[in-house]
Amino acid sequence: MSSLSASSCRSRFLGADWARSLGCNPISFVRHAVGALLAQRVAGILGGFEDARKLVIFQVPNGPLSVELKNLGLNFFVNANGLLECRELGAEVNPDQEAGTLYGFRSGLVLRAVGAGGNQQQRCILTPLGAVSWTREDFHVSVRITSADHYGRFDIDQVLGQLTCAPEPELLYTKALLHALTSFALPDGLTRRTGAEESLRTLESGRGQPW
Structure with a gap:
C-alpha cells in the first residue's frame, strides 16, 4: 500500500463544516475537494472497511488531509509517515x-x-x-x-x-x-x-x- 501525501492535493481547500453542509454524495464532494485520483487512493485503503460512498475527505487550511467515517465514529488523517492514522485509536x-x-x-x-x-x-x-x-x-x-x-x-x-x-x-x-x-x-x-x-x-x- 503506497503512502498518501497531503501535498498531492492540488485543489482548493474547504472548511470541514462547509464540506459537511454540502449535502451531496461524499464521493462527488471528494472529486471537487481533493481530486479524483487521491479520493480513489483513499477509497482503495478504506473502501473495504467502510462504503466508499460514505467517506468524507477534506483538508482545512494548514491542516492534514482528513477522512471522516461518520457512520462508524472514526476519523483518520495523513500523518508524518504518509499513512492514514486514526485519531480515536x-x-x-x-x-x-x-x-x-x-x-x-x-x-x-x-x-x-x-x-x-x-x-x-x-x-x-x-x-x-x-x-x-x-x-x-x-x-x-x-x-x-x-x-x-x-x-x-x-x-x-x-x-x-x-x-x-x-x-x-x-x-x-x-x-x-x-x-x-x-x-x-x-x-x-x-x-x-x-x-x-x-x-x-x-x-x-x-x-x-x-x-
Whole structure:
C-alpha cells in the first residue's frame, strides 16, 4: 500500500463544516475537494472497511488531509509517515495488511500502534459489525460485512497465536463466524489451526458460552 501525501492535493481547500453542509454524495464532494485520483487512493485503503460512498475527505487550511467515517465514529488523517492514522485509536493503517489469519476477509483493516508509548508490533484488525455475506472466489472464499453502524476490534496476539477481543458476545461470535467462513484446508499462520478449528475453540471457551 503506497503512502498518501497531503501535498498531492492540488485543489482548493474547504472548511470541514462547509464540506459537511454540502449535502451531496461524499464521493462527488471528494472529486471537487481533493481530486479524483487521491479520493480513489483513499477509497482503495478504506473502501473495504467502510462504503466508499460514505467517506468524507477534506483538508482545512494548514491542516492534514482528513477522512471522516461518520457512520462508524472514526476519523483518520495523513500523518508524518504518509499513512492514514486514526485519531480515536492512536494507530495507523499498516502498509502490510497481512494478519496471518482470516484469509479472504475483505472488510478488515489492520492497524498498528503509533505514538510515544506505541509499539508498532502491536497490531489489531478493525471490522465493521453488520450484515455478513460471502461468495466463492477461485479456490477460496470472499467474505464481506456491510450495512454497519459500529465496529469491533480484534488484537493480533503473536505470543498466544490468536485474535483477542473484549469479552462481549457480539465480538466473540463475530470472531468465531469469520474464522469459520474463511477456513481452509491448511492452518492459518497466526493460529496454527484451521479457521474451523479456531472457530470451535472460540465457541467452546468459557467466554464463548451463553450468559
